[in-house]
Amino acid sequence: MLLEVKNLRQAYGDHEVVAGLSFSLARGAIGCLLGPSGGGKTTVLRCIAGFETPQEGEIRIAGRMVSGPGTMVAPEKRRIGMVFQDYALFPHLSVAGNIAFGLHAMAHAERAARVRKLGELVGLTAALAKYPHEISGGQQQRVALARALAPSPELLLLDEPFSNLDIDLRERLSLEVREIIKASGATAVLVTHDQQEAFAMADEIGILHERHIQQWDAPYNLYHRPANRFVADFVGQGVFLPAKALSAGRLEIELGVLESDERGKEDLEVLLRPDDVVHDDAAPTRAEVLHKAFRGAEILYTLRLESGRKVLALVPSHHNHALGEKIGIRLDVDHVVAFRPEAQSSKP
Numbered sequence: 224m225l226l227e228v229k230n231l232r233q234a235y236g237d238h239e240v241v242a243g244l245s246f247s248l249a250r251g252a253i254g255c256l257l258g259p260s261g262g263g264k265t266t267v268l269r270c271i272a273g274f275e276t277p278q279e280g281e282i283r284i285a286g287r288m289v290s291g292p293g294t295m296v297a298p299e300k301r302r303i304g305m306v307f308q309d310y311a312l313f314p315h316l317s318v319a320g321n322i323a324f325g326l327h328a329m330a331h332a333e334r335a336a337r338v339r340k341l342g343e344l345v346g347l348t349a350a351l352a353k354y355p356h357e358i359s360g361g362q363q364q365r366v367a368l369a370r371a372l373a374p375s376p377e378l379l380l381l382d383e384p385f386s387n388l389d390i391d392l393r394e395r396l397s398l399e400v401r402e403i404i405k406a407s408g409a410t411a412v413l414v415t416h417d418q419q420e421a422f423a424m425a426d427e428i429g430i431l432h433e434r435h436i437q438q439w440d441a442p443y444n445l446y447h448r449p450a451n452r453f454v455a456d457f458v459g460q461g462v463f464l465p466a467k468a469l470s471a472g473r474l475e476i477e478l479g480v481l482e483s484d485e486r487g488k489e490d491l492e493v494l495l496r497p498d499d500v501v502h503d504d505a506a507p508t509r510a511e512v513l514h515k516a517f518r519g520a521e522i523l524y525t526l527r528l529e530s531g532r533k534v535l536a537l538v539p540s541h542h543n544h545a546l547g548e549k550i551g552i553r554l555d556v557d558h559v560v561a562f563r564p565e566a567q568s569s570k571p
């Protein structure tokens with residue numbers, strides 16, 4: 224493992240930001256901490272970078288303890304590169320000057336060669352002599368990335384790197400940046416509150432909530448096999464429908480019977496994602512179109528079932544139905560996700 228974070232605790236005064244937080248990352252992998260704002264993502268990055276001294280826990284980079292009981296390696300000795308939300312480029316330095324910033328120990332010719340190489344890696348060869356204010360936001364982001372990668376860090380840390388860019392650019396750039404990081408061979412930790420960004424960039428994602436990681440997993444598993452209700456709610460869209468346990472492994476919901484791994488006898492709630500509900504004119508179950516969101520290739524329908532409960536259905540957009548219309552639906556659930564019903568509120 225290139226990065227190991229074990230049982231990390233960081234508090235400001237009596238405000239505990241993270242506690243018992245652990246994860247590890249293999250060399251060359253891109254990991255992401257995903258969670259709501261104020262959840263402690265930046266705090267964890269600052270601990271890894273060495274700007275904070277955690278109260279508890281251990282951090283190892285390439286097998287070397289950098290934070291732990293009696294150990295605190297200085298940030299500049301951790302072989303880390305950082306990319307911040309606001310890029311923090313030096314306005315008085317050219318693109319080349321910015322990229323060269325961390326290379327002062329290199330001989331002149333070697334440094335120039337390294338700057339050219341990084342300029343090429345991020346696709347800015349033609350812009351090396353320009354100044355930050357002369358290039359676009361997306362290009363500035365790539366300069367920040369090249370500057371962080373230039374000294375060949377073991378570990379790259381990215382804090383909400385795309386939040387200052389518009390949505391279109393964000394999506395394209397997150398894929399580009401992923402390719403650049405992969406090509407550089409660096410291991411990276413990204414933190415963001417933006418799911419699309421996390422899914423586009425990361426090999427593995429940890430959902431940060433209530434001071435620790437709720438589930439650390441591949442994006443596919445977070446979506447299809449959420450470990451708990453918070454993860455199920457937070458990642459992707461979906462609804463919960465009450466389910467009656469018929470016999471071992473069979474759960475009945477309003478839309479039919481599902482085969483599940485659950486062997487208990489208690490009633491549960493089943494998560495239905497928009498892609499679990501399929502539109503089919505021949506299906507006997509009808510549901511009323513309450514709302515529709517056009518997404519280009521698909522329409523996301525909000526449908527009302529007989530009982531009045533709502534489900535979401537993702538339907539190819541040539542099936543264009545009007546509000547109030549009743550359309551046929553059936554289940555196409557690959558893996559059933561079921562949890563105990565949420566504790567009922569005791570309020571009257």
Ligand code: ADP
Binds near residue numbers: 235240260262264265
């Ligand atoms: P995120 O990056 O997920 O938005 P942060 O790590 O920035 O979350 O902040 C987590 C919590 O820690 C917030 O409540 C924030 O106010 C608090 N916090 C962060 N840094 C400090 C600090 N230096 N002193 C006191 N409180 C802090």
Ligand code: MG
Binds near residue numbers: 264265266382383
């Ligand atoms: Mg933050």
